[in-house]
Amino acid sequence: MKKITLKYFAKLKDDIGKSSETLEIEAKTLSDVYDFISNKYSLSLSKEFLKVALNDEFSDWDTEIEDSDTIVFIPPVAGG
Amino acid sequence: MKKITLKYFAKLKDDIGKSSETLEIEAKTLSDVYDFISNKYSLSLSKEFLKVALNDEFSDWDTEIEDSDTIVFIPPVAGG
Amino acid sequence: MFYFSYEKINPIELRNKLINKSAGAFVCFEGWVRDNNEGKEVIALDYEAYEELALNEAKKIINEAKERFKVFDIISVHRIGSLKLEDIAVWVGVNSRHRKDSFLACEYIINQIKVRLPIWKKEYYINGDSGWVNCENCHKIH
Amino acid sequence: MFYFSYEKINPIELRNKLINKSAGAFVCFEGWVRDNNEGKEVIALDYEAYEELALNEAKKIINEAKERFKVFDIISVHRIGSLKLEDIAVWVGVNSRHRKDSFLACEYIINQIKVRLPIWKKEYYINGDSGWVNCENCHKIH
Numbered sequence: 001m002k003k004i005t006l007k008y009f010a011k012l013k014d015d016i017g018k019s020s021e022t023l024e025i026e027a028k029t030l031s032d033v034y035d036f037i038s039n040k041y042s043l044s045l046s047k048e049f050l051k052v053a054l055n056d057e058f059s060d061w062d063t064e065i066e067d068s069d070t071i072v073f074i075p076p077v078a079g080g
Numbered sequence: 081m082k083k084i085t086l087k088y089f090a091k092l093k094d095d096i097g098k099s100s101e102t103l104e105i106e107a108k109t110l111s112d113v114y115d116f117i118s119n120k121y122s123l124s125l126s127k128e129f130l131k132v133a134l135n136d137e138f139s140d141w142d143t144e145i146e147d148s149d150t151i152v153f154i155p156p157v158a159g160g
Numbered sequence: 161m162f163y164f165s166y167e168k169i170n171p172i173e174l175r176n177k178l179i180n181k182s183a184g185a186f187v188c189f190e191g192w193v194r195d196n197n198e199g200k201e202v203i204a205l206d207y208e209a210y211e212e213l214a215l216n217e218a219k220k221i222i223n224e225a226k227e228r229f230k231v232f233d234i235i236s237v238h239r240i241g242s243l244k245l246e247d248i249a250v251w252v253g254v255n256s257r258h259r260k261d262s263f264l265a266c267e268y269i270i271n272q273i274k275v276r277l278p279i280w281k282k283e284y285y286i287n288g289d290s291g292w293v294n295c296e297n298c299h300k301i302h
Numbered sequence: 303m304f305y306f307s308y309e310k311i312n313p314i315e316l317r318n319k320l321i322n323k324s325a326g327a328f329v330c331f332e333g334w335v336r337d338n339n340e341g342k343e344v345i346a347l348d349y350e351a352y353e354e355l356a357l358n359e360a361k362k363i364i365n366e367a368k369e370r371f372k373v374f375d376i377i378s379v380h381r382i383g384s385l386k387l388e389d390i391a392v393w394v395g396v397n398s399r400h401r402k403d404s405f406l407a408c409e410y411i412i413n414q415i416k417v418r419l420p421i422w423k424k425e426y427y428i429n430g431d432s433g434w435v436n437c438e439n440c441h442k443i444h
Contacts, residue, residue, distance in 0.1 A: 010280035090422035158423035
């Protein structure tokens with residue numbers, strides 16, 4: 001079990017109803033974490049449209065998480 | 081004989097020592113007028129570096145002048 | 161330098177920070193809240209940012225611009241919170257010896273900000289609707 | 303709109319004239335008096351213009367930009383007379399719905415102004431010399 005912090009923004013914050021949470025999770029990669037969260041909150045946001053950040057830097061879905069990581073799923077930004 | 085007004089700017093104004101003059105001239109084209117002025121004031125400014133304006137619009141050296149025209153010889157502009 | 165502002169952006173104050181005796185050129189871009197987007201009448205909007213990541217990424221963008229173009233300084237500020245029509249949402253100012261570098265750097269910065277910084281915009285429409293821009297198509301049926 | 307100013311150019315006043323609820327982008331260029339040119343230390347300069355022709359030509363340039371790019375408004379002001387370091391010599395502001403048009407129009411305008419308008423610059427150097435820029439090579443031996 002790893003203890004991680006999740007922060008939510010924009011559409012995700014609205015859908016989940018909070019801006020952050022800390023939880024203990026049995027997950028290997030960032031992708032696994034999103035699958036867990038998506039299932040927990042019945043999210044309809046496709047992973048293919050999201051980016052992911054690990055400890056305030058952009059990361060890849062395959063990256064493995066560690067204890068006390070901060071993770072953010074990033075919905076499409078406002079653009080032009 | 082045609083009566084024309086000449087206005088001088090920048091380097092030409094400095095070299096000639098005045099900013100305008102009116103004169104009667106026996107000349108056909110704008111080019112002829114510059115040759116006359118260049119000779120009159122011993123100018124060292126080459127015509128190839130100048131542009132010429134007739135009645136406040138850019139013109140060509142070959143353009144024929146008429147009575148009461150206003151003529152300006154335009155030294156290189158300040159550029160970038 | 162990039163930072164977020166929770167208050168109205170003051171363009172002349174930012175411009176004056178870029179005054180430099182050796183600079184012959186200054187270019188600035190301002191993104192304004194406009195009254196329409198994709199056919200809908202906009203009356204206000206909220207900007208929200210993941211600030212820690214945005215600040216890290218903005219520093220990279222500014223360094224990239226300084227490597228690519230011969231500029232002296234770059235300042236950019238992005239507004240956060242509730243904005244009204246005509247408010248400045250984002251400001252980018254650049255100075256340089258020659259103008260071409262300022263134009264290129266300024267456009268590079270705003271283009272990169274728009275695609276790379278985690279900043280989101282929620283629009284409020286005259287008909288009472290609202291929505292996060294660019295996230296209307298990020299859904300799938302489970 | 304293009305005009306000459308015999309007094310200090312006020313950039314915020316000009317910018318505010320371009321405020322427009324339907325515009326999402328504003329780009330401005332400022333040309334500043336810089337302290338050096340071609341290796342010489344500049345302390346001040348004079349701008350002189352053949353104003354009647356410059357106004358005619360500037361009108362054409364602005365119309366060309368409006369035909370080429372989707373912009374709402376264009377304002378440009380050129381200073382005339384004695385300028386000091388850091389003074390604004392020329393200001394160009396453009397607003398548009400989308401930013402690309404403002405960038406392109408602004409750069410088009412300043413590039414055309416620089417080559418087409420009959421405006422001359424006399425530089426005063428720290429060593430006491432002075433000279434009309436770009437006219438040092440326009441002489442020939444008769």
